[in-house]
Amino acid sequence: MESPPDNDVLWARSLHFRHRDGSPGLAGVSLGVREGEILAVSGPRGSGKTTLLRCLSGQVPVGTGEVWFNSAPVHTLGPVARERLRRDRFGWIDPEPVLIPELNVWENAALPLMLRGTGRRRAKAAALEWLERLDVGDRARSRPRELRQAERQRVAIARALAPAPTVLFADEPTATLHRADRTHVLRTLTTAARSHGITVVLATHDADTAALADRTVNLLDGRRVHTVHLPDAPDAEGRAACSLSA
Numbered sequence: 423m424e425s426p427p428d429n430d431v432l433w434a435r436s437l438h439f440r441h442r443d444g445s446p447g448l449a450g451v452s453l454g455v456r457e458g459e460i461l462a463v464s465g466p467r468g469s470g471k472t473t474l475l476r477c478l479s480g481q482v483p484v485g486t487g488e489v490w491f492n493s494a495p496v497h498t499l500g501p502v503a504r505e506r507l508r509r510d511r512f513g514w515i516d517p518e519p520v521l522i523p524e525l526n527v528w529e530n531a532a533l534p535l536m537l538r539g540t541g542r543r544r545a546k547a548a549a550l551e552w553l554e555r556l557d558v559g560d561r562a563r564s565r566p567r568e569l570r571q572a573e574r575q576r577v578a579i580a581r582a583l584a585p586a587p588t589v590l591f592a593d594e595p596t597a598t599l600h601r602a603d604r605t606h607v608l609r610t611l612t613t614a615a616r617s618h619g620i621t622v623v624l625a626t627h628d629a630d631t632a633a634l635a636d637r638t639v640n641l642l643d644g645r646r647v648h649t650v651h652l653p654d655a656p657d658a659e660g661r662a663a664c665s666l667s668a
């Protein structure tokens with residue numbers, strides 16, 4: 423078995439994935455993510471970005487292929503070990519914020535730290551620090567329903583960053599935000615990741631968002647491609663231009 427390169431924090435080889443209903447998800451994706459890197463996974467809707475992030479983060483078991491984290495196999499782990507890995511080493515941001523309505527904002531942001539065993543006081547301090555950085559510190563005692571959507575997404579991002587995960591998976595984290603909010607939140611996220619050495623895998627179909635990353639991997643129909651050029655208007659045949667990788 424080929425071993426992953428030492429400086430890749432995540433490494434995947436020939437990932438194939440089919441959804442439960444038989445829909446194709448991934449068709450032989452290989453990639454490496456270097457430590458501290460911000461990697462954009464780009465491609466049009468339905469190209470497999472979310473599926474790839476879910477496979478890399480151990481949310482779902484891969485069909486065939488390998489996923490390695492810090493030179494240890496993830497693809498051979500059972501559900502409990504994968505769950506522990508996700509809790510202790512990974513962070514996740516969904517396109518839409520999923521917060522617990524019964525908890526206030528700081529409790530939501532502190533929850534992953536407390537689940538890892540951090541005491542309530544320290545978890546609260548870390549949560550408040552990140553909420554401040556994301557400009558929602560003044561909403562710390564509010565319930566999620568009292569916040570605007572953009573504020574809720576900032577809370578979800580603070581919650582993902584507070585435990586300083588080794589790898590943060592961000593699935594279209596600013597897709598639902600207005601342009602001004604989007605730029606600010608993305609810059610906060612990438613600056614925070616760089617200053618804390620957090621590796622980020624960022625799924626996006628937006629070229630401006632991908633431009634903030636160190637490197638971009640393009641997907642189309644569950645495969646890696648060299649380029650995915652999405653013109654403003656569809657070309658003569660109504661399709662985006664693309665070229666398949668070897």
Ligand SMILES: Nc1ncnc2c1ncn2[C@@H]1O[C@H](COP(=O)(O)OP(=O)(O)OP(=O)(O)O)[C@@H](O)[C@H]1O
Pocket residue numbers: 441442443445446447465466467468469470471472473474625627
């Ligand atoms: N749970 C599911 N069951 C069946 N098919 C699915 C499921 N989730 C995704 N798919 C299909 O798998 C393919 C890849 O979907 P995926 O969500 O990974 O793409 P994506 O690039 O993240 O798209 P988007 O930008 O719209 O989120 C699509 O054809 C999609 O319809």
